[in-house]
Amino acid sequence: MEAGIDEAGRGPVIGPMVIAIVAVDDQGKLRALGVRDSKKLSPGRRRYLFGEVIRLASCAKHVLVPPGEIDRYVVANQLNELEMEKMIELIQSCNADVVYVDSPDPKPERFGNRLEAATGRRVIAMNEADALIPVVSAASIVAKVIRDGEIDKLKKQYGDFGSGYPSDPRTTSFLASWVKEHGTLPPIVRRTWKTVDRLLGGMDKYLT
Template identity: 35%
Template sequence: MLNCWCLQMDIYKEALENFGSSNGNDLTAYSKVSEICKKKACYVGIDEAGRGPVLGPMVYGIFACVADEEAIAEKTKSGVSLNKIEENPPILLNISSKSFRRQKVSLNEVSHDAAIELIQGLLDRGVRIGKVYVDTVGPMEKYQKKLEEVFPELKFKVDKKADSKYKPVSAASVFAKVARDSALANWKFPAGIDVFVGNKGWGSGYPGDDVTKTFLRKNIDPIFGFPNIVRDSWSTASALLEKRASKVKWDDEEDEIPAAKITKFFSKSNGNDTKDAILTQPKSQFFSYRCLQQTTHL
């Protein structure tokens, strides 16, 4: 039996309120850590939500609980079993804004960095980690090796479809998805920004959703592009920008004056000096304009 604790919604409320007040900034929210998780080894799951959509943030969740490894490895179709007791399990949520950058970013790198930050967050709060289960992002062996190099004292299991195999990962997946859905549904736009939202809202946020497509077409400004809920670097958004936004021609910057070679600062000895070379300074325009020149070397 997997012994986990029921999660109160305080962490969601805090995380979403803070993220909503400053969309565009990364945010990590932490729940309280129960004393038992500081005394007994916990099994940890990590998963993400929001990799595919063109709208909204990416969210990463980590979940820790006390259980035996055999129970964790049991495949289950019924999802995560949570026992209602007073204390909360350690939950950390990372809401990432990196996907909103205009330049394309490596989602695998973003995911790896988020996982490392979340694991370190548990360790910093005194959680005893027995083993970490992670849903793979990219090649499994390479990802697991990377985590083992960062945390050599911990055990890892990076696996495909880990959310359907390991209950802590299932829990982390649920928490991340709920947080992302809530962030998307309650998105706050900057003051003064007029955004068209139809009766069906902006849809699921996935590029293939007709409602999402309509939202994108109705909310593209020819100068400023999309509102801040849209991931500009996604192909769906960038294609619309190429088609409907105004073209801008930037003047080429003038080439910088190349730096002088180091040899120009030295001249050969004139025979009167005992040194093989003497240091010379390039003549300033101040002296050139006044026909002045240096007659002795200091």
């Protein structure tokens, strides 16, 4: 049994990060489906493959990491540590002999060794594993589709804020307009992101 782990939403200033694990008994089945890094798939294709991956997987689980929890780790410069902790939970929740991980650490062997020590499983951590290992591609699809669903829910509650990424003008416009109207940031925002500092310079009182 082989499993893969990947995340979606590490970089956005709005919304949760989602980390997912998928385990299968034959990666060839995933390869035959045409799984790829979720970023290289259209939304419609991702949703289709999501259903197929869930059907084939012996285990498919995810965790949602809200903005407030992300901020607490970023303040301590421990975002990779946060991912480590969540990945340990996921690995322990699925039966797999080998776990492939898309490593957030530029030294993936170091990251993988720590996961092995914590879980007792064989872990192979790689950079860009979502583009190389089918079961990690499958996990990236699950994470991305789940996050997209969460973002859709937030938009129904807060209005259209675009992609939620700092480079999106709709996102920065939403943040500026929200603060102007409400005098504070909504709880869906990661307050430790540099985007917030740049956009709201001189408005530190709203970040406490």
